[in-house]
Amino acid sequence: MARAFTPKVITANDLLEGDVIYFTAQDTWTRDLSEAELITDEADAQLRLIEAEKQNIKIVGAYLADAKAGPNGPEPTHFREEFRRTGPSNYFHGKQEAEANV
Amino acid sequence: MYKYNEFDEAFLAERNAQFRAQVERRIDGSLTEEEFRPLRLMNGVYLQLHAYMLRVAIPYGTLNPNQMRALALLAEKWDKGYGHFTTRQNIQYNWPKLRDLPDMLDALGEVGLHAIQTSGNTIRNTTADHFAGAAADELTDPRPYAELIRQWSTDHPEFQFLGRKFKIAITGSDTDRAVIRAHDVGLQVVEKDGKLGFKVIVGGGLGRTPMIGQVLREFLPQADLLPYLEAVLTVYNVLGRRDNKYKARIKITVSENGIDTYRAMTEEAFLTIRGQYDGTDQQLLEEIKAHFQAPEFRSAPTDAFDTAYANDPVFRAWADTNLHAHRAEGHAIATISIKAHGATPGDASAEQIRVMADLAEQYGYGELRISHQQNVILPHVHKSDLPAIHAKLKEHGLATANLGLISDIIACPGMDYCNLATARSIPVAQEIATRFDELKLEHDIGHLQIKISGCINACGHHHVGHIGILGLDRAGVENYQITLGGDASENAAIGTRTGPGFAYDEIVPAVERIVETYLSVRENAEETFIETYRRVGMDPFKAALYPEAQKKVA
Ligand code: HEM
Numbered sequence: 001m002a003r004a005f006t007p008k009v010i011t012a013n014d015l016l017e018g019d020v021i022y023f024t025a026q027d028t029w030t031r032d033l034s035e036a037e038l039i040t041d042e043a044d045a046q047l048r049l050i051e052a053e054k055q056n057i058k059i060v061g062a063y064l065a066d067a068k069a070g071p072n073g074p075e076p077t078h079f080r081e082e083f084r085r086t087g088p089s090n091y092f093h094g095k096q097e098a099e100a101n102v
Numbered sequence: 103m104y105k106y107n108e109f110d111e112a113f114l115a116e117r118n119a120q121f122r123a124q125v126e127r128r129i130d131g132s133l134t135e136e137e138f139r140p141l142r143l144m145n146g147v148y149l150q151l152h153a154y155m156l157r158v159a160i161p162y163g164t165l166n167p168n169q170m171r172a173l174a175l176l177a178e179k180w181d182k183g184y185g186h187f188t189t190r191q192n193i194q195y196n197w198p199k200l201r202d203l204p205d206m207l208d209a210l211g212e213v214g215l216h217a218i219q220t221s222g223n224t225i226r227n228t229t230a231d232h233f234a235g236a237a238a239d240e241l242t243d244p245r246p247y248a249e250l251i252r253q254w255s256t257d258h259p260e261f262q263f264l265g266r267k268f269k270i271a272i273t274g275s276d277t278d279r280a281v282i283r284a285h286d287v288g289l290q291v292v293e294k295d296g297k298l299g300f301k302v303i304v305g306g307g308l309g310r311t312p313m314i315g316q317v318l319r320e321f322l323p324q325a326d327l328l329p330y331l332e333a334v335l336t337v338y339n340v341l342g343r344r345d346n347k348y349k350a351r352i353k354i355t356v357s358e359n360g361i362d363t364y365r366a367m368t369e370e371a372f373l374t375i376r377g378q379y380d381g382t383d384q385q386l387l388e389e390i391k392a393h394f395q396a397p398e399f400r401s402a403p404t405d406a407f408d409t410a411y412a413n414d415p416v417f418r419a420w421a422d423t424n425l426h427a428h429r430a431e432g433h434a435i436a437t438i439s440i441k442a443h444g445a446t447p448g449d450a451s452a453e454q455i456r457v458m459a460d461l462a463e464q465y466g467y468g469e470l471r472i473s474h475q476q477n478v479i480l481p482h483v484h485k486s487d488l489p490a491i492h493a494k495l496k497e498h499g500l501a502t503a504n505l506g507l508i509s510d511i512i513a514c515p516g517m518d519y520c521n522l523a524t525a526r527s528i529p530v531a532q533e534i535a536t537r538f539d540e541l542k543l544e545h546d547i548g549h550l551q552i553k554i555s556g557c558i559n560a561c562g563h564h565h566v567g568h569i570g571i572l573g574l575d576r577a578g579v580e581n582y583q584i585t586l587g588g589d590a591s592e593n594a595a596i597g598t599r600t601g602p603g604f605a606y607d608e609i610v611p612a613v614e615r616i617v618e619t620y621l622s623v624r625e626n627a628e629e630t631f632i633e634t635y636r637r638v639g640m641d642p643f644k645a646a647l648y649p650e651a652q653k654k655v656a
């Protein structure tokens with residue numbers, strides 16, 4: 001039996017900044033996972049990825065990452081994506097720093 | 103040390119100009135990422151989890167103060183104020199922006215540094231004993247040979263697309279500080295009948311299939327170095343597997359074909375290749391050697407040292423752990439630990455980098471070294487200057503007296519930065535160091551090397567750690583495997599797994615149990631961890647780590 005499809009978001013790194021970005025339902029990129037489009041239908045996933053990759057001139061390495069619905073939008077299910085949306089644990093750098101500066 | 107000639111400078115400027123144009127073409131869309139990626143990697147530019155990363159080579163670990171200051175400038179101007187020294191005598195910047203990278207490379211070029219061949223299936227930065235040119239136990243300074251290899255291998259058309267990356271390490275001493283047995287090729291300068299030559303070791307490597315290198319040639323006359331290396335690589339190009347990335351390293355080629363076949367084929371290729379060398383390489387070597395002339399070591403009384411040593415216990419503790427015997431009278435090799443307890447192993451701030459550059463200029467004959475153990479070295483200091491050096495280091499958080507001790511941990515960037523990681527390694531190192539500092543046991547425990555990698559690629563050398571820790575992803579949570587008995591020295595050995603791994607919050611207590619076991623079973627305070635392990639084996643450590651399993655057997 002094929003494995004059940006788990007919801008996904010599309011994520012990549014920004015070409016110029018190199019930081020983590022997420023694809024939205026409006027075909028734009030956001031730096032905030034909670035604003036990403038949560039793809040719940042397997043049939044959509046590859047199509048949305050192709051759509052995202054049309055913007056390859058601005059992004060690097062788009063892929064589908066597991067996510068789940070949370071009260072404020074998508075949340076990571078794996079610690080790797082948790083680090084990507086937060087930043088490293090040894091310094092207050094990366095997204096956590098950017099957020100603190102808003 | 104080696105100074106670039108006009109040819110080198112022009113080559114570097116040209117390379118950087120090319121890369122600047124490539125970056126522009128990626129940004130304007132004329133290059134796709136697939137096209138751009140190999141180009142950026144050739145220039146040391148990776149993409150990690152949160153940002154780009156620039157890896158800068160520090161050839162044979164040697165820097166002058168101006169180069170060191172350039173490293174500080176990069177950290178401050180284009181990064182977040184620090185750099186990360188790695189186990190391959192490189193420095194990595196974790197936060198550069200794509201548009202800034204060409205400027206960073208230009209700034210490096212101005213002081214003769216670059217990022218060429220820090221990536222890709224090429225001959226990488228040749229690493230050397232970090233005490234090269236200074237150690238009392240050294241036969242000769244191996245760095246001129248490393249520089250010769252660099253000049254020969256840089257942009258060598260035949261070796262730009264090897265089956266896999268190729269790493270060479272060299273030492274001029276019996277005491278192996280360069281881990282030559284865990285490299286694709288390891289070289290040791292040796293002497294036979296009054297003549298210098300090399301012991302050539304091949305097929306070592308860590309990663310997913312760790313192997314200790316084997317002796318390919320007991321004695322290679324020094325003049326035959328390049329033709330012989332070329333023969334080794336030619337055989338690798340012929341026999342090496344290109345069908346499977348994981349079987350492509352020379353260690354697999356050697357183990358699949360056997361060392362005897364590899365040797366026979368190398369010797370045969372060597373006969374042909376040697377004829378093509380007309381001695382130009384030896385002239386070049388002589389020119390290079392002139393750049394590595396040792397400084398004129400001064401002679402002076404060492405009273406200042408003796409007084410501080412007798413009266414200042416903090417200085418004495420530092421001197422006892424962080425100094426090594428120098429070949430010149432009245433001098434010492436001083437290692438600056440960039441592993442303050444709880445700090446990230448290998449990270450130094452721009453300010454600290456500058457302080458070390460200044461110390462090298464003021465007291466260290468203008469020389470600095472970077473070790474694969476992620477520390478910085480002042481290779482030549484007169485003992486009378488050590489109290490002043492130590493005082494300055496203290497002001498900048500650089501006087502940690504922990505060299506070779508349990509908190510002198512090698513850790514790769516792991517999941518905090520690295521795209522390939524399966525778990526974090528930095529926080530594990532931070533917590534182990536902090537814990538043993540609190541216990542105040544560090545000096546009692548003595549020489550003990552812990553090495554941590556965040557995935558099977560083994561950048562943190564965990565296989566050759568006395569205690570090795572490998573971070574894995576087990577069903578979506580971090581899990582840490584422990585190996586014991588690894589050794590990175592001339593008695594190189596791959597560690598043995600203790601058993602099932604430990605969760606993130608269990609790993610520090612597990613290390614503590616291992617150390618407690620060692621303290622309780624060692625014969626006396628002189629018997630080091632690795633000696634004890636060799637004597638008693640795995641059992642007592644297993645019993646301490648897995649008491650449940652032990653009960654079941656009983
Ligand atoms: C994002 C950064 C990095 C990436 C993508 C990376 C990737 C890799 C890969 C794929 C290998 C395995 C090669 C093979 O088995 O064929 C490897 C090996 C190695 N890396 Fe890294 N690495 C990174 C950072 C580092 C750092 C920071 C260090 C030093 C602390 C380092 C030191 C080494 C060493 C010494 C090996 C050799 C192990 C062997 O003998 O195979 N690497 N690296």
Ligand code: SF4
Binds near residue numbers: 555557562
């Ligand atoms: S060992 Fe793995 S996690 Fe660590 S730096 Fe190397 S590739 Fe990254």
